[in-house]
Amino acid sequence: MKRILVGxxxxxxxxxxxxxxxxxxxxxxxxxxxxxxxxxxxALEEALxxxxxxxxxxxxxATVGPADCQQQLRTALAMGADRxxxxxxxxxxxxxxxxxxxxxxxxxxxxLLVILGKxxxxxxxxxxxxxxxxxxxxxxxxxxxxxxxxxETARVxxxxxxxxxxxxxxxPAVITTDLRLNEPRYVKLPDxxxxxxxxxxxxxxxxxxxxxxxxxxLVRFEPPPQRQKGIxxxxxxxxxxxxxxxxxx
Amino acid sequence: xxxxILIVAEHDGKKLNPSTAKCVTCARTLAxxxxxxxxxxxxxxxxASQAAQLSGVDRVVTVENPANLHALAAVLAPQVVALxxxxxxxxxxxxxxxKDLMARVAGLLEAPQVSDIMAIESAGRFRRPIYAGxxxxxxxxxxxxxxxGTVRIASFEAAASxxxxxxxEKSTVSVTLPTHTRFISVSAAKSxxxxxxxxxxxxxxGRALGSADGFKILYSLADRMGAAVGASRAAVDAGYxxxxxxxxxxxxxxxxxxxxxxxxxxxIQHLTxxxxxxxxxxxxxxxxxxxxxxxxxxxxxxxxxxxxxxxRLIS
Ligand SMILES: Cc1cc2nc3c(=O)[nH]c(=O)nc-3n(C[C@H](O)[C@H](O)[C@H](O)COP(=O)(O)OP(=O)(O)OC[C@H]3O[C@@H](n4cnc5c(N)ncnc54)[C@H](O)[C@@H]3O)c2cc1C
Ligand SMILES: Cc1cc2nc3c(=O)[nH]c(=O)nc-3n(C[C@H](O)[C@H](O)[C@H](O)COP(=O)(O)OP(=O)(O)OC[C@H]3O[C@@H](n4cnc5c(N)ncnc54)[C@H](O)[C@@H]3O)c2cc1C
Numbered sequence: 394m395k396r397i398l399v400g401x402x403x404x405x406x407x408x409x410x411x412x413x414x415x416x417x418x419x420x421x422x423x424x425x426x427x428x429x430x431x432x433x434x435x436a437l438e439e440a441l442x443x444x445x446x447x448x449x450x451x452x453x454x455a456t457v458g459p460a461d462c463q464q465q466l467r468t469a470l471a472m473g474a475d476r477x478x479x480x481x482x483x484x485x486x487x488x489x490x491x492x493x494x495x496x497x498x499x500x501x502x503x504x505l506l507v508i509l510g511k512x513x514x515x516x517x518x519x520x521x522x523x524x525x526x527x528x529x530x531x532x533x534x535x536x537x538x539x540x541x542x543x544x545e546t547a548r549v550x551x552x553x554x555x556x557x558x559x560x561x562x563x564x565p566a567v568i569t570t571d572l573r574l575n576e577p578r579y580v581k582l583p584d585x586x587x588x589x590x591x592x593x594x595x596x597x598x599x600x601x602x603x604x605x606x607x608x609x610x611l612v613r614f615e616p617p618p619q620r621q622k623g624i625x626x627x628x629x630x631x632x633x634x635x636x637x638x639x640x641x642x
Numbered sequence: 643x644x645x646x647i648l649i650v651a652e653h654d655g656k657k658l659n660p661s662t663a664k665c666v667t668c669a670r671t672l673a674x675x676x677x678x679x680x681x682x683x684x685x686x687x688x689x690a691s692q693a694a695q696l697s698g699v700d701r702v703v704t705v706e707n708p709a710n711l712h713a714l715a716a717v718l719a720p721q722v723v724a725l726x727x728x729x730x731x732x733x734x735x736x737x738x739x740x741k742d743l744m745a746r747v748a749g750l751l752e753a754p755q756v757s758d759i760m761a762i763e764s765a766g767r768f769r770r771p772i773y774a775g776x777x778x779x780x781x782x783x784x785x786x787x788x789x790x791g792t793v794r795i796a797s798f799e800a801a802a803s804x805x806x807x808x809x810x811e812k813s814t815v816s817v818t819l820p821t822h823t824r825f826i827s828v829s830a831a832k833s834x835x836x837x838x839x840x841x842x843x844x845x846x847x848g849r850a851l852g853s854a855d856g857f858k859i860l861y862s863l864a865d866r867m868g869a870a871v872g873a874s875r876a877a878v879d880a881g882y883x884x885x886x887x888x889x890x891x892x893x894x895x896x897x898x899x900x901x902x903x904x905x906x907x908x909x910i911q912h913l914t915x916x917x918x919x920x921x922x923x924x925x926x927x928x929x930x931x932x933x934x935x936x937x938x939x940x941x942x943x944x945x946x947x948x949x950x951x952x953x954r955l956i957s
Binding site: 562 | 828910938
């Protein structure tokens with residue numbers, strides 16, 4: 394079966410104002426709104442569109458994390474994914490651990506394509522897709538803004554610093570999404586009900602033979618330095634004067 | 643013990659990208675570090691000699707292979723891994739080149755990666771921004787073994803290009819390179835304006851510009867100021883500006899002397915990209931816009947009147 398595997402990470406919603414705990418042990422997450430990482434919504438949307446065009450038969454979403462992550466898997470099912478896989482894991486999960494777990498799921502599911510986000514907006518690591526592609530020994534096309542499947546290969550347009558780069562890669566492969574790949578659909582109420590009946594399988598890391606390793610200790614969290622409050626100028630002339638005085642014009 | 647640091651050079655086959663000189667400065671903040679720059683290219687000589695002149699570089703190694711003509715992470719990563727054996731820290735810039743490549747290197751090495759390093763506190767201890775820069779995290783390597791890192795280039799000045807030159811050594815690595823990833827093309831709008839990532843002055847426009855045509859008043863002002871032009875995500879999404887102009891959490895992180903935000907509201911994802919700008923100017927018709935909270939100089943008003951007026955005043 395032609396299958397697409399999509400990574401779903403539960404993160405603090407992008408609208409939440411992040412506050413560092415006073416003791417420096419982390420950021421405040423109690424009672425904070427959690428959502429699917431925006432790049433993962435884009436990944437799922439792309440998978441669904443490929444399926445709707447007949448390029449795939451099944452879209453499977455997967456997450457690695459604590460029990461709460463099932464909320465985001467249900468949302469993904471409501472968006473249109475066919476099945477969900479939850480690898481239960483607590484504590485700090487580094488990209489290598491997540492990638493190892495995803496690799497085990499790949500071995501079970503044999504997907505044609507794996508689509509992840511280019512970065513998770515909480516840790517901003519931007520590593521998991523590349524680490525997974527390395528462990529799997531398959532191609533990676535990161536920062537995708539356009540994706541065309543042509544049988545055994547894919548053409549991917551990537552947003553790079555210079556502009557847009559196009560690669561051709563053999564399948565199976567790992568793609569990571571950029572913002573302009575698509576605009577994710579909204580979830581409709583009846584679909585939320587339907588999603589409750591869709592299959593959601595759970596695994597433990599141990600059952601997959603993955604031992605979580607923490608190779609980086611999180612020593613301290615701090616708020617960023619604040620900028621000094623500036624001044625208001627009344628018109629363009631005053632602005633130009635002020636900038637000239639500072640030698641900026 | 644002095645740390646051995648390998649820096650993977652970013653280049654276009656002819657010129658060394660300034661991001662590499664910033665990685666050298668980052669590496670040099672670690673006392674006694676021995677810094678080697680690796681140049682992987684089809685023909686390495688021109689780039690290698692530029693790298694060798696950077697002050698703070700002890701040695702340059704080159705790996706020449708026709709497959710290295712275009713920087714493909716899947717092709718470069720096994721070669722970097724082959725070079726990495728004697729090193730403690732392997733660094734690349736936190737640009738799309740470096741972010742794509744270094745995490746693949748980390749995966750092959752099964753080593754931890756520290757993304758967006760803003761400070762090296764010791765050979766195993768680093769500081770980096772998370773949550774779009776709303777928190778700064780200090781991480782420390784837990785075990786033995788290497789650390790891979792990407793360097794947040796806005797946090798470091800470029801190492802100077804001196805007159806002395808470090809030795810250049812040719813290296814041959816015997817690894818089979820994958821053929822599953824093939825370069826097709828790259829399209830980059832050519833412009834005579836300064837490069838956004840290294841420009842001293844940047845003028846950026848947001849959704850308020852209203853169209854690609856609307857951006858013309860910014861190009862005109864920028865040319866008058868010798869500035870690069872940036873954009874918010876909203877402006878890029880709407881097609882007013884190309885993707886390579888996006889500034890922010892998921893675009894470019896920049897540190898110009900002067901940043902002029904025009905018709906940009908100041909969402910946290912945008913502000914992440916300009917935290918290191920020396921002076922920020924905000925021009926917005928809404929006096930309550932969050933951009934004013936970070937602006938050194940704020941001007942409330944209609945950009946379509948203000949921008950041409952500024953241009954007149956400075957010409
Ligand atoms: C505050 C904090 C700071 C941390 N800092 C570091 C650090 O500096 N270095 C480090 O190695 N680890 C760090 N960790 C570990 C961390 O828990 C990350 O979850 C893990 O490193 C994955 O990285 P990321 O989420 O940034 O993924 P990225 O690599 O940015 O994620 C890219 C994509 O991978 C997929 N993906 C990522 N995680 C999952 C998942 N759990 N399930 C399904 N798909 C997933 C998603 O598609 C996502 O869009 C930190 C953890 C916390 C809580
Ligand atoms: C995962 C994720 C990643 C993101 N990454 C980025 C990123 O990298 N970079 C980024 O920029 N955004 C990013 N965003 C989007 C960000 O949240 C904002 O939506 C975006 O920055 C808004 O762009 P804007 O300020 O141009 O538009 P708006 O918020 O619409 O602001 C337009 C401003 O123009 C002003 N204005 C209107 N008319 C005039 C006039 N005539 N004269 C003067 N002022 C006027 C208005 O008062 C308003 O303040 C991201 C969002 C998400 C969810």
